[in-house]
Amino acid sequence: MTFDWNEVWDRHGQSESLDHMEVSGFQSFRDVDTENCAGKLIELCKIKPQDTVLELGCGAGLLGRHLDKYCHYIGSDRSFAMVKKTIQLNHFSALAISANDIVFKDKAIDHVFAFSVFHYFPSYDYAKTAISEMLRVARKSVCVSDIPTESHDGNHLLFDEDFFEGWQISEGLYPREHRRYTARLDLEV
Numbered sequence: 001m002t003f004d005w006n007e008v009w010d011r012h013g014q015s016e017s018l019d020h021m022e023v024s025g026f027q028s029f030r031d032v033d034t035e036n037c038a039g040k041l042i043e044l045c046k047i048k049p050q051d052t053v054l055e056l057g058c059g060a061g062l063l064g065r066h067l068d069k070y071c072h073y074i075g076s077d078r079s080f081a082m083v084k085k086t087i088q089l090n091h092f093s094a095l096a097i098s099a100n101d102i103v104f105k106d107k108a109i110d111h112v113f114a115f116s117v118f119h120y121f122p123s124y125d126y127a128k129t130a131i132s133e134m135l136r137v138a139r140k141s142v143c144v145s146d147i148p149t150e151s152h153d154g155n156h157l158l159f160d161e162d163f164f165e166g167w168q169i170s171e172g173l174y175p176r177e178h179r180r181y182t183a184r185l186d187l188e189v
């Protein structure tokens, strides 16, 4: 039986904590400069202030809180409890959306990204459906970041770079103990 990450994230969303790092599960490296990481994402995906950006799995909004000040950002998360928590913490708009069923029409959003989310998916088939949904909804770019190829946690779903064949690969946004990478596709010709 596969590990139930959904239960873990629902629990994080329901917690009393108002600490972004703790709610997002990053308590062990809380000194990360998340504003700088959001800046790297903006540069990498060529996000402009007038662009719409949808984040899948926004969690407590570690990146979303910075993006929201720069562009038209929409947070989303599979966990309804997490959505409520992130609105409470950040005061941005967020929706309960599962990555394999994105409730937006085709080409509705300029950039769609997921940061530190894919390793919580239940299977590779689920990840493939999520990618096809991201590609359906996005107009300018899709980006999946901080994808682990190895992990301290045996319950993480690991992805080698071949999974993202044809995408542009670069380093992860956060400095981590194990290497994580970013996979990005520009959709504009």
Ligand SMILES: C[S@@+](CC[C@H](N)C(=O)[O-])C[C@H]1O[C@@H](n2cnc3c(N)ncnc32)[C@H](O)[C@@H]1O
Pocket: 009, 010, 024, 025, 056, 057, 058, 059, 060, 061, 062, 063, 064, 076, 077, 078, 079, 082, 097, 098, 099, 100, 114, 115, 116, 117, 120, 121
């Ligand atoms: C490590 S946190 C993400 C951190 C967040 N991106 C940030 O920068 O603060 C992982 C989040 O992914 C969400 N998640 C996991 N599986 C998901 C899925 N299938 N669809 C959408 N969100 C998902 C979890 O509920 C959790 O909030």
